[in-house]
Amino acid sequence: MSDDAPRSRVPGHIAVVMDGNGRWAKARLLPRSAGHRAGQRAVREIIEGCLHHGVQSLTLFAFSSENWRRPEEEISALMELFLRALDREVESLRQHDVRLTFIGELGSLNSLLRERIARAVAITAGNRKLTVNIAINYGGQWDITQAARELAAAVQRGELAVADIDQNRVAGYCQLSDQPPVDLFVRTGGEYRISNFLLWQMAYAELYFTDTLWPDFNQASLTQAIHAYANRERRYGRTGEQLAHTS
Numbered sequence: 001m002s003d004d005a006p007r008s009r010v011p012g013h014i015a016v017v018m019d020g021n022g023r024w025a026k027a028r029l030l031p032r033s034a035g036h037r038a039g040q041r042a043v044r045e046i047i048e049g050c051l052h053h054g055v056q057s058l059t060l061f062a063f064s065s066e067n068w069r070r071p072e073e074e075i076s077a078l079m080e081l082f083l084r085a086l087d088r089e090v091e092s093l094r095q096h097d098v099r100l101t102f103i104g105e106l107g108s109l110n111s112l113l114r115e116r117i118a119r120a121v122a123i124t125a126g127n128r129k130l131t132v133n134i135a136i137n138y139g140g141q142w143d144i145t146q147a148a149r150e151l152a153a154a155v156q157r158g159e160l161a162v163a164d165i166d167q168n169r170v171a172g173y174c175q176l177s178d179q180p181p182v183d184l185f186v187r188t189g190g191e192y193r194i195s196n197f198l199l200w201q202m203a204y205a206e207l208y209f210t211d212t213l214w215p216d217f218n219q220a221s222l223t224q225a226i227h228a229y230a231n232r233e234r235r236y237g238r239t240g241e242q243l244a245h246t247s
């Protein structure tokens with residue numbers, strides 16, 4: 001049997017909480033930062049897998065608004081890792097027709113990292129095969145709150161009537177409004193939580209949890225997740241019988 005799910009059953013947008021780096025390192029008596037470095041290899045694997053399967057958008061939770069509570073040393077190691085990963089990978093992403101975008105409150109990041117982010121976004125802006133969104137200093141509640149603030153400002157300026165605020169309008173002010181909603185949410189590391197990730201964009205996502213620690217997640221693991229997704233029945237509030245009649 002082929003490893004490939006039929007194209008129509010491939011999720012258009014996958015969102016991933018990459019959990020388990022710390023435990024992976026601890027099991028090897030290594031510092032947590034070594035787990036994050038190993039996690040970077042898994043990022044490369046999943047990008048290659050998404051290109052292979054024809055996924056359009058991949059969103060990775062690299063650093064949450066809550067991750068600032070971690071030890072100072074781990075935060076600096078992560079920021080350093082992001083910086084080096086950007087420098088190292090941007091050319092390969094460009095060659096593979098991958099567009100890179102970033103979501104979150106980027107203003108709180110150091111200026112060197114912000115500069116590299118802007119550079120990577122500019123270099124890959126014209127790419128079309130796959131969009132990889134990196135969430136840094138991101139929180140789903142922040143996302144919806146900033147959308148509400150923008151909407152209120154538009155109303156205040158007289159550009160929008162309150163009665164015109166509908167779901168499409170709110171979605172338009174949330175992050176990733178130019179991309180399809182999330183079809184498949186993957187969380188590694190054995191926890192069953194959404195952790196304030198893309199709350200609005202995941203409204204109808206299928207949820208997939210695996211005990212695999214993020215550094216061990218590879219292309220075969222992605223194929224498994226896509227297969228699980230392909231076998232789900234997505235009803236969007238309808239009954240199974242109704243769906244059988246429409247398909």
Ligand code: FPP
Pocket residue numbers: 018019020021022023024032036037039040043060061062063064067081082085134189214
């Ligand atoms: C969660 O594992 C992981 C993170 C907070 C960081 C994710 C970062 C990477 C995978 C590095 C590479 C990323 C990019 C975008 C280049 P954890 O530390 O909470 O693990 P634990 O639950 O085992 O402690």
